[in-house]
Amino acid sequence: MAVWMVCVSEGIVTNGPLPVMNALKSPLPMPNPLDERAVEMATTLREQYGGKVVLVSVGNMSEEVWEYYLGLGAEEGIRVEEAGLSEWTPPQVARVLASVARTLRPQVIFCGERCVNGIGTGWVPFLLGTYLAWPVLPGVAQTSLREETIQVERVVERGYREVLAAPLPCVVSVAETAPLTRYSAIGRAHQARVRRTTLGDWGLSREALLSLPWTVRELSRVQARPRPRKLYVPPSTMSAADRLAALLAGGTGASRGSQDSKFFEGTPQQAARVILDFLKQEGIFP
Amino acid sequence: MAQNALSAVWVWVAHEKGRILEASREALIVARRVADEAGGAVVMAVIFGQEDEQVLAELATYGADLVYVAPEPGGYAPLSISRRLAWAWDHVVPPPGVLFCPGTRMGREIGLRVGAFRGVGGVSDVVRVRWDDNGIVCDHLAFGGKVQCTVQGVEVVILRPDTYRVRPAPRPLRVSSLPEGEIPAPDVFLVEVRKADPRTVPLEQAEFIVAGGNGVRDFRLIWEFADLVGAAVGGSRVVCDDGRLERSRQIGESGTIVSPRCYIAVGISGAIQHVRGMQNSEIVITINTDRHAPIHDLASLAIIGDAHAVLQALIDEVRKERVAAVPPVGTP
Numbered sequence: 001m002a003v004w005m006v007c008v009s010e011g012i013v014t015n016g017p018l019p020v021m022n023a024l025k026s027p028l029p030m031p032n033p034l035d036e037r038a039v040e041m042a043t044t045l046r047e048q049y050g051g052k053v054v055l056v057s058v059g060n061m062s063e064e065v066w067e068y069y070l071g072l073g074a075e076e077g078i079r080v081e082e083a084g085l086s087e088w089t090p091p092q093v094a095r096v097l098a099s100v101a102r103t104l105r106p107q108v109i110f111c112g113e114r115c116v117n118g119i120g121t122g123w124v125p126f127l128l129g130t131y132l133a134w135p136v137l138p139g140v141a142q143t144s145l146r147e148e149t150i151q152v153e154r155v156v157e158r159g160y161r162e163v164l165a166a167p168l169p170c171v172v173s174v175a176e177t178a179p180l181t182r183y184s185a186i187g188r189a190h191q192a193r194v195r196r197t198t199l200g201d202w203g204l205s206r207e208a209l210l211s212l213p214w215t216v217r218e219l220s221r222v223q224a225r226p227r228p229r230k231l232y233v234p235p236s237t238m239s240a241a242d243r244l245a246a247l248l249a250g251g252t253g254a255s256r257g258s259q260d261s262k263f264f265e266g267t268p269q270q271a272a273r274v275i276l277d278f279l280k281q282e283g284i285f286p
Numbered sequence: 287m288a289q290n291a292l293s294a295v296w297v298w299v300a301h302e303k304g305r306i307l308e309a310s311r312e313a314l315i316v317a318r319r320v321a322d323e324a325g326g327a328v329v330m331a332v333i334f335g336q337e338d339e340q341v342l343a344e345l346a347t348y349g350a351d352l353v354y355v356a357p358e359p360g361g362y363a364p365l366s367i368s369r370r371l372a373w374a375w376d377h378v379v380p381p382p383g384v385l386f387c388p389g390t391r392m393g394r395e396i397g398l399r400v401g402a403f404r405g406v407g408g409v410s411d412v413v414r415v416r417w418d419d420n421g422i423v424c425d426h427l428a429f430g431g432k433v434q435c436t437v438q439g440v441e442v443v444i445l446r447p448d449t450y451r452v453r454p455a456p457r458p459l460r461v462s463s464l465p466e467g468e469i470p471a472p473d474v475f476l477v478e479v480r481k482a483d484p485r486t487v488p489l490e491q492a493e494f495i496v497a498g499g500n501g502v503r504d505f506r507l508i509w510e511f512a513d514l515v516g517a518a519v520g521g522s523r524v525v526c527d528d529g530r531l532e533r534s535r536q537i538g539e540s541g542t543i544v545s546p547r548c549y550i551a552v553g554i555s556g557a558i559q560h561v562r563g564m565q566n567s568e569i570v571i572t573i574n575t576d577r578h579a580p581i582h583d584l585a586s587l588a589i590i591g592d593a594h595a596v597l598q599a600l601i602d603e604v605r606k607e608r609v610a611a612v613p614p615v616g617t618p
């Protein structure tokens with residue numbers, strides 16, 4: 001029977017009423033929106049090609065989040081936990097997932113491209129592919145199967161779509177451009193068969209995991225400053241008439257990059273030129 | 287590993303039509319600064335594709351000491367480039383201590399693939415890099431961009447785009463060929479690249495949106511301009527309520543939440559319910575008769591003017607450019 005494996009992780013609520021640093025101290029768990037899409041993608045393939053969807057989580061996950069993922073439509077769930085191990089590095093997570101995959105032998109492993117509401121540097125899908133020596137298809141919006149190969153579509157820059165293919169089995173990382181239409185149903189969650197396992201069940205030891213190299217060490221965390229929006233700065237190549245118009249509007253007269261410099265008031269033709277030049281400068285319109 | 291003997295840093299540089307992409311210029315400038323802070327490490331750029339004089343000149347301008355040129359990558363470029371980089375990492379002298387990648391889609395993928403192939407640690411969304419006695423220290427964004435984490439021991443740095451100020455830091459540039467070795471056969475294949483039809487693309491996937499609001503009486507102008515520039519069309523609730531635009535194109539908290547690279551808001555006031563649906567757009571251009579409309583708070587460029595006149599001028603300008611770009615009949 002075909003197995004569609006989905007790796008699910010947990011993020012935290014960061015846009016609630018609490019300042020983010022307080023939210024980190026008493027975290028409210030929530031699903032990773034990209035993992036939700038990964039479950040949806042697997043469920044869609046199961047509906048088309050049969051088989052079962054198996055969710056796998058590594059490390060502690062709250063019951064609510066786990067049930068939420070199951071309720072999106074999985075037949076089985078595997079939780080891998082290890083008492084005393086709370087912070088897992090990307091190689092540790094990927095090593096465990098690779099061991100589970102060797103037993104489950106899925107056609108495809110789906111993961112969210114990154115944990116958008118966690119640390120989320122996006123390393124796991126690539127490490128997983130490397131450990132298994134399977135192809136990795138990143139940032140996927142849509143999938144379909146053709147015999148022993150998978151075809152995926154991704155949204156890339158400037159309104160283009162890229163279609164990639166790879167032999168099965170493979171790792172697919174799912175982007176935010178993938179659809180999410182299903183609701184989580186508690187009844188479905190309760191029908192799923194769930195296994196709670198430890199490292200030993202997958203032939204792994206804590207020592208082996210701890211010895212995996214990962215040089216990145218976190219020193220501190222602070223609240224991020226809001227990122228200033230990119231502002232239009234009239235280019236030096238602007239025609240004299242356009243410069244004059246911008247100047248009259250307080251445009252080029254303002255200091256570069258200040259809030260005022262973004263305002264433009266001139267004739268419609270001048271405004272059109274300024275817009276098109278800006279679109280070109282940003283590579284949005286060729 | 288103590289990195290306090292950093293002798294070289296790598297930068298994968300993306301270029302197109304003889305120009306280095308802005309995100310790669312940022313990566314070069316960051317690499318130059320870290321190399322200087324580390325006491326004069328060598329900045330080694332790597333480019334794939336033809337050796338282009340203009341690209342080499344720009345590399346020198348933005349602080350590269352040495353450039354490795356490699357032939358156009360065959361097949362699926364991010365995979366073949368990262369396999370070559372991962373192999374060459376151990377074969378260039380002096381050995382680089384860190385790889386910098388621009389924060390573009392491809393730069394990110396290359397950084398992650400190289401990191402995984404080599405089994406080294408890295409971070410993405412990096413907003414600041416510096417050198418101290420223990421090696422490279424990076425600040426990167428996490429938790430949806432709300433938290434800044436400071437980390438050490440990073441060997442692959444994927445930068446956040448549009449973050450660093452690019453200033454020339456000219457150096458004499460040496461040119462060399464990237465060492466080539468046996469690399470595994472590809473397992474991912476590029477089948478096709480095609481333009482999505484902006485008229486049918488789901489708004490949440492659109493890269494470029496032209497949205498009209500109550501200030502636009504004639505939506506034909508919105509459609510005509512959007513078609514000319516390849517943008518998708520959206521609108522505020524008011525215009526969907528009265529049928530100027532179909533309901534499926536409503537943007538906002540009770541419509542679709544979008545995150546395009548560019549959002550042009552024409553005749554839209556910027557009510558909070560609308561803003562919640564488009565505030566993640568990277569670049570916002572506003573066209574509005576009212577200088578005090580709240581939508582301008584989000585703008586990178588704010589045009590004070592009449593929607594219809596500016597849209598008509600935009601349509602005329604784009605048409606004029608198109609005509610000028612067509613070679614006259616009879617030219618070879």
Ligand SMILES: Cc1cc2nc3c(=O)[nH]c(=O)nc-3n(C[C@H](O)[C@H](O)[C@H](O)COP(=O)(O)OP(=O)(O)OC[C@H]3O[C@@H](n4cnc5c(N)ncnc54)[C@H](O)[C@@H]3O)c2cc1C
Nearest residue numbers: 499500501522523538539540541553555557559560575593
């Ligand atoms: C529960 C709830 C949910 C809502 N959800 C949404 C939602 O999902 N999406 C949404 O959009 N709204 C939503 N709204 C409605 C929202 O509050 C605003 O009413 C709506 O966004 C206003 O649309 P508008 O900016 O197009 O129109 P207006 O507020 O009428 O603004 C028109 C703008 O056009 C400018 N203008 C006028 N003439 C011209 C001209 N000739 N040239 C250029 N500019 C001109 C004006 O200066 C003004 O700024 C919701 C409201 C509620 C209560």
